[in-house]
Amino acid sequence: MLTMPVVSESSPSPDARTRLARAAVEAFATRGFHGTTTRDISTAAGMSPAALYVHHRSKEELLFELSRVGHLRVLEMVRESVAGSDDPVEQLGILVEDFVRDHAVVHTGARVINYELAALSEEHLAEIVAIRHEIDLVVRDVIDRGVAAGVFHTPDAHMTALAVLSLGIDVARWFRDEGRWTPDQVAVHYRLLALRMAGSVA
Amino acid sequence: MLTMPVVSESSPSPDARTRLARAAVEAFATRGFHGTTTRDISTAAGMSPAALYVHHRSKEELLFELSRVGHLRVLEMVRESVAGSDDPVEQLGILVEDFVRDHAVVHTGARVINYELAALSEEHLAEIVAIRHEIDLVVRDVIDRGVAAGVFHTPDAHMTALAVLSLGIDVARWFRDEGRWTPDQVAVHYRLLALRMAGSVA
Structure with a gap:
């Protein structure tokens, strides 16, 4: 499978997913799962508030x-x-x-x-x-x-x-x-x- | 010190404090501190939404x-x-x-x-x-x-x-x-x- 390098924020590039994953770990560790919003995670990852939904349901x-x-x-x-x-x-x-x-x-x-x-x-x-x-x-x-x-x-x-x-x-x-x-x-x-x-x- | 038995919900009776404490432990354990509101705790303790503030700052x-x-x-x-x-x-x-x-x-x-x-x-x-x-x-x-x-x-x-x-x-x-x-x-x-x-x- 050919993986294209992608830089657009809204595409499911590994980089965007990795940034979201890292932001989520930090947020969940600090404020807990229920104390964290999808907006918190997206913005901590340097993305638009709804960006999480591009990559995760x-x-x-x-x-x-x-x-x-x-x-x-x-x-x-x-x-x-x-x-x-x-x-x-x-x-x-x-x-x-x-x-x-x-x-x-x-x-x-x-x-x-x-x-x-x-x-x-x-x-x-x-x-x-x-x-x-x-x-x-x-x-x-x-x-x-x-x-x-x-x-x-x-x-x-x-x-x-x-x-x-x-x-x-x-x-x-x-x-x-x-x-x-x-x-x-x-x-x-x-x-x-x-x-x-x-x-x-x- | 004389402790008066108090039944009013808004007074700082031991019972109300105990109910709030129990409700808080359950809520914090389930949704985490940051995922819990004072309203969650008060209502789970069977009190009015702001009752927590009668007993705790x-x-x-x-x-x-x-x-x-x-x-x-x-x-x-x-x-x-x-x-x-x-x-x-x-x-x-x-x-x-x-x-x-x-x-x-x-x-x-x-x-x-x-x-x-x-x-x-x-x-x-x-x-x-x-x-x-x-x-x-x-x-x-x-x-x-x-x-x-x-x-x-x-x-x-x-x-x-x-x-x-x-x-x-x-x-x-x-x-x-x-x-x-x-x-x-x-x-x-x-x-x-x-x-x-x-x-x-x-």
């Missing part, structure tokens, strides 16, 4: 797209994290490092897609919940295999998997770019914390 | 009061959690159980006061940050004493303290009343997770 469609792309990216990432090894200890360690670093680096976007789920339509929410379930399964599988191999010990593998992801998601809430720790420093320490949570004997 | 003042009362309650709670013992392992265990159970039980209110901090005025935010700092200090002190006593082992006591609280706060995001686990079940499992995070040798 509604504000909810835009949130859904941000959420879908963001969740699929994380799913892809965690699948890659575990792909390089068969050792559950190594796999969980790399997965947590990647997941935590990512939530620290893109904390604003991560907050939006984790905290605004209730604003999605029932149909869209179901799609996002399905992707989240796939992410959960990657973590659960690693912990289950570690328990089976005797390198992890936990009275509830399912709740431990949830807690490991929960700890990583909450990084998006508290992490500050100007704070005392870098994303890498948090990622490395959280790798240790997660392995301990799983009862690693390594 | 603004929507922000109401959020601040919810936030202040909620944070002071948690500070009081964690101080009590550690008051019954001198043993850091026991203290951290009880503290995490109490903190996690609380965030599961009052998850809606906990989400509001943790996620809407940016909506507070600079002055009000500073007051809340100071209370949060006191809560952090309780956890940090327990972990520091455990490390000094040789019962905890962590390369970064400060980050571990933050992670323990972070794990508890995020319970408010994912916990569902109709979910598979009770608040007590989560609290008990998280006690184990937190002790492991701290490198408990107990």
